[in-house]
Amino acid sequence: MSLDGWNRVLVLGGIRSGKSEFAESLVADAATVRYVATAASADDDAEWAARLAAHRARRPVSWSTEETASEPRRLADVIAAARPDETLLVDDLGGWVTVLLDPAHQPADDTATIDELVTAVHGCAARLVLVSPEVGLSLVPATPLGRAFTDALGVVNRAVADVCDRVVLVVAGQPAQLKPAAAPASTSGPRPTANAVAAAGTTVPAQAGPTVVDGGVPAPAASPPVTTPEVPVGSASAGGDVNGWTAPTMSLPVAASGLVIQPGMELPMPDEYTGPQSVDRLATLDVPGIGFGVLEKVVSFAAATQGTPTPAPWRSVRVLLLHGDHEGGAAAGTRPGESARRADQARAGQGVLARLAAEGGASLQVIEAPTAAPIEHGPALTVEQVEAALRYGWRLAEEAVDAGVQLLVLAACGAGTEAAAAAVLAATAGAEPPAVLGRVVTEDGEFDDAAWMQRCAAIRDALHRIRRSSRDAKDVLAQLGGGDIALATGILLGATARRTPVLLDGPVGVAAGLVSRDLAGQARHWCLLADHGGHPAVRLAADVLGLDPLVELKLDLGEGANALTVLPLLRSVLTLAAALPARPDRDKTDETPEAPVEEDEPDFREPEPDGPGPTSTEPAQPAENSGSRAG
Structure with a gap:
């Protein structure tokens, strides 16, 4: 399974589901990858140490690793500071939540820390893959700590999924794409989220079709249908019951004042390195x-x-x-x-x-x-x-x-x-x-x-x-x-x-x-x-x-x-x-050239002067006594 047109991907899955391997396959074509490890090490747990060692051994040598287990709040800073030319793989959010709830980090404002993480993911300029366990399919844990973990991880997974371009669930090694889902036949666009509506101060009414209000501005209405010419398949955009010109959208920098698109916005730039690399x-x-x-x-x-x-x-x-x-x-x-x-x-x-x-x-x-x-x-x-x-x-x-x-x-x-x-x-x-x-x-x-x-x-x-x-x-x-x-x-x-x-x-x-x-x-x-x-x-x-x-x-x-x-x-x-392969002789040209044999004579020699004058081009050595006298 390949994902096209993504910038932020959340990969969910159960234990031993293959979610980490799938996430690693998504970034396999990147020249360099920064692997962000969130789990804390446990020297007294041999089985856990073996799992971490297996993860490390699987990473290519071109990848760099960054540990955030000592300070869970730093994960948001790492993601927010990533450059557009970077690729980040965070594995995993379950380990991050475990460290966040650890008594060693209490008292801590867990809600604020989760909000900081979601904000960083939403504004991340790099290509970002996040791995997280899906714990919502099991029984409610019998211990308070277990319930606190599942509740916190569920909140994190839902919030991160909302701001990611793609969400994939891996079950028994088989990936299933959850977001974006296949668009059902409908004549309406996606419903804006409650947070976005609240941020924009907009009340979203339910309307059956387009209307015109004062000033000629169309009221919320369905997006035009998307058709494939000469193919008898026509479907409109996916979604709920309302959308239109004035409907807010999660990707807009919505401000409390209602100003959405304004001068000086900071949007992503293309990768500045892969273009020249492709030409080479x-x-x-x-x-x-x-x-x-x-x-x-x-x-x-x-x-x-x-x-x-x-x-x-x-x-x-x-x-x-x-x-x-x-x-x-x-x-x-x-x-x-x-x-x-x-x-x-x-x-x-x-x-x-x-x-x-x-x-x-x-x-x-x-x-x-x-x-x-x-x-x-x-x-x-x-x-x-x-x-x-x-x-x-x-x-x-x-x-x-x-x-x-x-x-x-x-x-x-x-x-x-x-x-x-x-x-x-x-x-x-x-x-x-x-x-x-x-x-x-x-x-x-x-x-x-x-x-x-x-x-x-x-x-x-x-x-x-x-x-x-x-x-x-x-x-x-x-x-x-x-x-x-x-x-x-x-x-x-x-x-x-x-x-x-x-x-x-x-x-x-x-x-x-x-x-x-x-x-x-x-x-x-x-x-x-x-x-x-x-x-x-x-x-x-x-x-x-x-x-x-x-x-x-x-x-x-x-x-x-x-x-x-x-x-x-x-x-x-x-x-x-x-699709084209490299030239057959490319392996030879890629080899390190042999060092040139040193010759006794330099490639260029200053010609000897024909008439009187200095017979050497070497810099003159200063006299022992800097003074001079007429002889």
Whole structure:
């Protein structure tokens, strides 16, 4: 059993169930592992000492071991201080609880210590595997100490499971995944936890479907269904009875003030070591040519985002198609209803995007964004709509990761999206709108210069209107961006928080990347740009974000479709990089080279001077008497 897309895993199991071996297999591909041992040693217990010795003997020599038994509160500090490039294996929480309850550590605030541990696990930047005994299937212990242990360990297991990405139960050596569970057929999203609701100060009502409240902000509603084009399986996101744009989510930094997404958030970064290691490994593979060329960047990116020098190809991919129109001059030259037709096509499994998704085995989710008001006259969205869209996008990313998705593809089909993206680019990067706004092409393939000038005028008037306004991320989204770019920004942030890469393709995606810099600068490092498609805004935004397009096919199939066209190529490269063996002569080249034979003569000798002068290049020795006299 393999687990994909995880950052924090809790492995449960009974005694001798094989839980430790399974946990060790999860980190077997890591270059280095820090093994955190929690159990106290017992010199007077030979059988217990033998068990600990067997555990030590099983660990590879590249692993380092850290003991926390002497001070159980230090486990939280070790986990919280772990770096993003590290891999931690904690074995196990049962030993930790035993030490915590030991009379030698009393009186102690056990509840506070457990809370500290859960907080550290939730915010851990490293890849983390925790092992813990499952004691809830046995009889209630007959002794007070036994009951205290089972009660405390049960609390720890439940709390840690809540903040882990994956939970696995090992029974007789056979792992069974408990979280995320298989999604039942339902039209509603996951129920937010009571703690999250209380933290956000939100009361979650029960509603049967979406409604609209004052200001045009959607009330809590079900997530759009996820479909697999041309495959008769359609299922919505898993969950309870309520969810929507304003529903809180456990992965958000919820504050008591209700502020959820704010500038300066600290989100995870990709592994800074495994990317270069994967490129070095490519040079050793048995290929007849000189290698992978520019597609080495794909292998390096996948290695960094997966945390391994041997990344696997992305098998589970989800396309998020954002449909949100922009009114006013931004959509000049667009036939009314065209974007809605494209969205309906995708839902029905038809059209370019759905067919390419079916060909690549990707699922497709069509998300409706609120229509943006004309930016030349006023804000595109209200502040409340922006906040709701950001949170909704974050939740969509979380739902995808919980369903096992390994790669997200951003797509868009709204009217006026190019002009809105150009406006965002002008506001955030100082670009000139006419230079980054693509020409308008009619259905007959002719250029509509009048519509292009109308779009330019709308952007010019919008920028003039906000010339004295703040240019922070949320203000830019409210004034210029609109619902689709705000949703895309939330998706990028949510994917970053869950260490999931995003394949960009088009103006909406790169505009969201520019906005996300002010909220969390780490987001752009989880983005991969397939092709700029000849679009001037995408070219400039990619340069600002430091994203190099992988190919230059000059495709214009619609935002997201170009990325799906390139996806099989990316998968092929990753498959080759993972499956090819090393060159047969690699063993010889890896051997330590023989020491060069010392020669009597150096490789280079200073030529002797032809005329009078010093005949040696050796530094002159100081005279015995530093003084001098004329002779």
